[in-house]
Amino acid sequence: MKYETIMGLEVHVELATKSKLFCACSTEFGSDVNENVCPVCAGMPGTSPMVNRKAIELAITAGLLTNSEISPRITFDKKNYFYPDLPAGYQLTQLFAPICKNGWVEIETDAGKKKINLVQIHLEEDAGKLIHDDWMDTTLIDFNRASVPLIEIVTRPDFRSAEEVVAFLEKLRSLLSFADVSDCKMQEGSMRCDINLSVREKGSDKLGTRTEIKNMNSLKAIAAAISYESQRHIDALETGEEVLVQETRRWDDSIGATFSMRGKEDATDYRYCPDPDIMPVFIDDEWIDAVRSNLPETAQDKFIRLTQKLGLPEYDSEIITRSKNLSNIFDETLQYYNNPKEVANWIIVELLSIAKGDNKGEDDVRIDCQKFAKLIELVDGRTINRNVGKKILSLILEEGIDPVEYVEKNKLGMINDTSLISSTIQEVLSENPKALEEYKAGSKKVHGFFVGQIMRKLGGKANPQIINKLLTEALKEI
């Protein structure tokens, strides 16, 4: 390969605070349009922003998790530009004294481990949302999101491949979501990533023309956008047909290409200046220590606990610790039924396959962990068999039934009565002479067919181990 791609990221992460960055309005997702708006976040004159300490704590948390220096004194600055979704005509952000500096995150790809350096992490407010109303042919504004707190994580140009970018974002998502800094959902926009990309000949110490790519809302889109944009740069360098310009480009996922956005970036002078209404915030060691001592378990810590203390296989532990949600379900269920292996199994095999069928991701599965635990205990204690258990799991998810009550009410308790099972086996063998012939001719598949038939006759409730054992004995005698 003659060329190398050099990339740096700007990652915006929405902080999981209850209220906005500078006022008491709720940050709840999915509220009615303009429900969470007050004079402060609507940019009315006469109001003054009051900094949300929880947002500062979450930013400190992000800093600690990324090995950053935490600034002892932070300030907020105005970034001026006019757009209808920006109520005050400026965005409050941090240019001169950002909260975290010089951090790093270690990533792992097939090429090995690598340190990605961070320039800074700063706090800023989000903008509102424009909604085009086709019926009225007009544009309306929803300010619910205006002033919701974000952190922007700015990396150094340390990335050389899409794999590294994806590994970094996955690591970031894991770190931040496990510490409840953010839910980091790219699809919902609570994690957004802009990529600065340039291409140069390998060995050259000069950087090529840089473009910024925006609007990718999944890791897949990010990988595709990097691949497209790198190739576009290489083609331009090779053929000279297209002259590269420094600009911002928008990724179109449906077309699979980037397109130049209006030359907004270069024309705009943001006229940054300090906001005199916000006094500097001082962050002393005591505060940092308090945040540090409350840091929850990271995914990595949890992986070690699962594999070493609980004795789970690495594969299972890896799946559970990939998602904050799954690992929460795991921990909570374990509190009600302390059998790590079985709980992990039910999450990975049964819960995730139902979720997949419902088009839900690992982060979106919701279950009452107490009921889930009872169910696993019923199967594990051989009160019901696994197939009945699976059906009950669906009912817990869909209707919220209580598994113990349900099993009692519907008499789903497992049949362990050997004489009943034996007589059913004899019935099935005599009703299926053709299959029996096949068995005698050496077809082992038929064994499974018989099990299914026997189970059906017993309403699906029989103990499969006993069926197996008795059936094998019965077939031997023939």
Place this chain on the structure above:
Amino acid sequence: MGIFIEDYNVSGADTVALEDSIMQKGKQVTAGSKILDNFVSPFNATVVDRLLDGGFKISGRTVMDEFGLLKLSHDDNNTPSGAVRAVSEGISAYALCNDLFGRYREEAPQYDCCYIHPTYGTVSRYGLIPLASSLDQIGIVCRDLSQGFGLLSHLAGKDPKDGAMFPDSKYCYGKTDEKITLGIPRSVIEKADADTRESIMDFINKFSSTDIDLEYFDLYSQVMYILSSAEISNNLSRYDGIKFGYRASGYTDIDDLYTKTRSEGFGLDAKLTAIMGAVVLSKDHYGPYYEKAMKIRRLIKESINFDTYDVIVLPCKISDDPYENLALYSLAPLAGLPSVSFSYKGYGIQLVAGVKKENLLLSTWEVSMA
């Protein structure tokens, strides 16, 4: 020009007029600008709540220069401001306003009134339509400084809705028995006309005094103009015709809406200031203008240390050019200091004291009036 935009027709010793920049719930508040046409305030300014809690009555909303801007585009209209007229004509006992550029501080003595400019961060700015946030300060036009400070004691004190305040919840204003030494910046006083100088000298003779040098005085107006323009241009950017206030009709797209709304809604001074502010904050000018002005502001603050004097004496007028006069009124807002201005033997005098040293100002005034 009249006195009131809206006259509530009340009278008495407990009446307070509000400059049209101070927000009152349910009232139309325009800060003298067309751009805020039809803007109805959704809340009361903290000072309004405190006035009402203190048993005062609001007498009306007074007319004002657009946003209280420095008028560089001169009109020949020489009538005093609404706030000063309301008090001097006996219609209202007090008036509240935001005097950034000295108009009220200069006018009050001319019409036999006094003006109190409190220490920055002691009176809440919540509900004050902002001009330049680091310089804005609600002040009081009154007939008599001891009454004025009586009113101020109801208004001052920390408000959780204003992020830039001292923590004190209450301030007590009264005479002190401290012996007061005046600081006399002779080179500044010499710029005033002969009669004013004579009156100031007479005033000074009632106290012990020491000559002082106001370092950077020649830069006061420039620093004030650069910093206020920058902050004003920030604060005006919220008026875009989108969410509240005036919106022009007949626009074709968003840029046209902004352009038409602002062309029609802002007056000439607002436009000039917004452009000047944008210039001093732009990439190439931030360092040589805005940042440098911030540094000089800090030097000015540090240069006024009140180590050998308690109160600085300044004239209220040294020129007919508002920009030159601005220097006199820049010290208090730039350094966050309290000041008073009043008439002494027919001529305006301004006193400036240290942070939260309002009592020295009151005592000096009382001694001089005795």
